Amino acid sequence: MPSSILFTAVDGGHGLFLALQLAKYMVCDKPSHNQPCDTCVSCKQFDNFNYPDLHLSFPFINTKSSGKDTNCVIFRNIFSNELKQNPFLTKEKWMNLLDTANKQITINVAEAKAIYAALSMKSFTHKPRIVLVWQPELLHKSAANKLLKIIEEPGSNVYFFLISHRPEVVLNTILSRCVVFKVPTISDDEMLQALISAGFNERELRPLVLTANGSVGYVIDAIKNVGQRDKTVGLLVQWLRSIFTNRPTMIIQTSETIAALSKEDLKVFLDLANSLFRESLLEKSDAASKINFRHDDFSLSKFSPYINTRQSERILEIVEKCKTDIARNANTKVALLSTSLALTEYIRKA
Numbered sequence: 001m002p003s004s005i006l007f008t009a010v011d012g013g014h015g016l017f018l019a020l021q022l023a024k025y026m027v028c029d030k031p032s033h034n035q036p037c038d039t040c041v042s043c044k045q046f047d048n049f050n051y052p053d054l055h056l057s058f059p060f061i062n063t064k065s066s067g068k069d070t071n072c073v074i075f076r077n078i079f080s081n082e083l084k085q086n087p088f089l090t091k092e093k094w095m096n097l098l099d100t101a102n103k104q105i106t107i108n109v110a111e112a113k114a115i116y117a118a119l120s121m122k123s124f125t126h127k128p129r130i131v132l133v134w135q136p137e138l139l140h141k142s143a144a145n146k147l148l149k150i151i152e153e154p155g156s157n158v159y160f161f162l163i164s165h166r167p168e169v170v171l172n173t174i175l176s177r178c179v180v181f182k183v184p185t186i187s188d189d190e191m192l193q194a195l196i197s198a199g200f201n202e203r204e205l206r207p208l209v210l211t212a213n214g215s216v217g218y219v220i221d222a223i224k225n226v227g228q229r230d231k232t233v234g235l236l237v238q239w240l241r242s243i244f245t246n247r248p249t250m251i252i253q254t255s256e257t258i259a260a261l262s263k264e265d266l267k268v269f270l271d272l273a274n275s276l277f278r279e280s281l282l283e284k285s286d287a288a289s290k291i292n293f294r295h296d297d298f299s300l301s302k303f304s305p306y307i308n309t310r311q312s313e314r315i316l317e318i319v320e321k322c323k324t325d326i327a328r329n330a331n332t333k334v335a336l337l338s339t340s341l342a343l344t345e346y347i348r349k350a
Contacts, residue, residue, distance in 0.1 A: 001026075002179040004151050004160040006136070009183035011165040012090035012217025016134060018183055019161040020046075020087060023130040026159070027051060042127065049080035052124035055115060055131045056080065059105035059138040061098060071114040072107075088217035091135065091165065092267060105138060112143040116150065119158060129158045136162040137169045144171050152177040185214035195219065211271040222268055232261070232269050236276065239340070246344045255336040266332070270323045277315050280307045307347060318342045 009015025024047075025031055029040035036043050045051040058079055062070045072079070078097055082089055095105060115131055123129055131154075133139075139147070151160050151174065162178060164170050186194075192209050195216075196202050200223055208219045235258060242250040261269060307315070322339040326332055 001159070003154045003158065004162070004178045006162045006164060006167065006170070006175065006178035006180045007183055008164050008167040008180060010185055010214045011092075012088050012212075012215030012221075013165075013183060013185060014088070014216070015163040015165070015183045016083075016089060017087040019132060019163050020083070023054065023128075023132065023159075023161060026128045026130070027053070027125070042125070047084075049076075049083070053127060053129040055118045055129075056134075057107055057111055057115060057131065058094070058134040059107050061103050061105055062108070069110045070108070071111040073114065086217060086220050088215070088220060089134075090215065090217040090221060092263065093217065093221050096263070107133070107135070107139045107143055109140060109142040109146055112139075112146040115147065119150065119155065123157070127157075131158070131160045133160065133162045135164065136174055137164050137166045139171070139174070141171070144174055148173055148177065186216065187214075188212075191216060191219065207272075207275070211275040232265055233272060235261075236269060236272050239273075240276075240347070243340055243343050243347050251340045251344075252337060255340055256333055258336050259332040263326070266326060267323065270319055270326075274316055274319045277307065277312065277319070315343065315346050318346075
């Protein structure tokens with residue numbers, strides 16, 4: 001068993017879930033068939049995040065009251081309570097829980113010191129000690145540098161599990177000290193069947209799964225707010241009409257309405273937009289039976305002829321750029337208006 005593993009997976013995918021399950025298996029008193037027993041004291045402690053030799057590290061924001069010496073301890077209950085409900089936690093959901101107000105989250109040097117302090121103490125259980133670091137790509141450089149040696153040589157029976165959604169931006173000095181394991185992305189059909197088995201409604205699931213790109217967390221978060229999603233779909237139809245008719249006043253007004261959405265709903269909106277454009281292309285092919293976009297006041301078959309097929313890749317690029325700009329805290333109204341005007345060139349030609 002490697003002492004330091006970097007799990008890479010899509011945001012809201014199986015990376016965090018798999019790391020937690022592996023850690024639980026390692027501390028289980030009665031493991032069998034490559035699974036933890038789920039009934040022993042250690043398993044129950046782990047499920048409640050009360051296992052004494054588990055250290056959780058994750059990005060957060062410093063508060064005015066706590067100052068620069070803040071570490072993960074003050075946010076641990078929020079983090080663990082959310083994981084109990086949904087072990088496929090997304091970065092966006094976590095930022096909403098923290099109410100970051102567009103501030104950058106990070107794992108600071110104070111948290112790196114807390115990891116050293118935890119590992120300097122004697123083991124409570126004499127079983128494996130697990131340090132789980134979620135989103136190591138957000139380690140502050142000073143924190144990463146402080147952790148280098150201990151990640152390379154954690155010590156006897158100590159294991160570092162790092163879970164990254166963006167391994168390309170993890171510091172090379174961290175990467176070089178870990179065994180990298182790429183967690184396979186679940187297929188749409190597998191995700192759909194699993195969530196139906198878990199009791200979710202198939203009709204509501206299908207359009208969400210199509211836009212999830214393997215992120216179970218995204219689907220679970222979105223399906224909890226299906227009513228808001230219906231409003232978002234209506235707003236998407238209104239937006240497309242303003243672009244199609246190329247009426248500047250209507251485009252501006254619609255862009256301002258969309259900009260008022262929460263970041264979570266705005267991501268759903270832009271994902272739905274890209275999904276609709278993809279399905280418009282399917283409408284022109286023999287794959288029309290796979291189409292999931294439905295709205296009482298919108299006909300995909302009538303809309304699709306006005307999508308410029310030759311420029312379909314460019315259309316998707318424009319929407320993705322808008323998502324990226326907003327994620328980087330660009331002015332939301334400006335980004336949406338710019339995207340709307342750019343799309344008028346491609347949603348008028350057959």
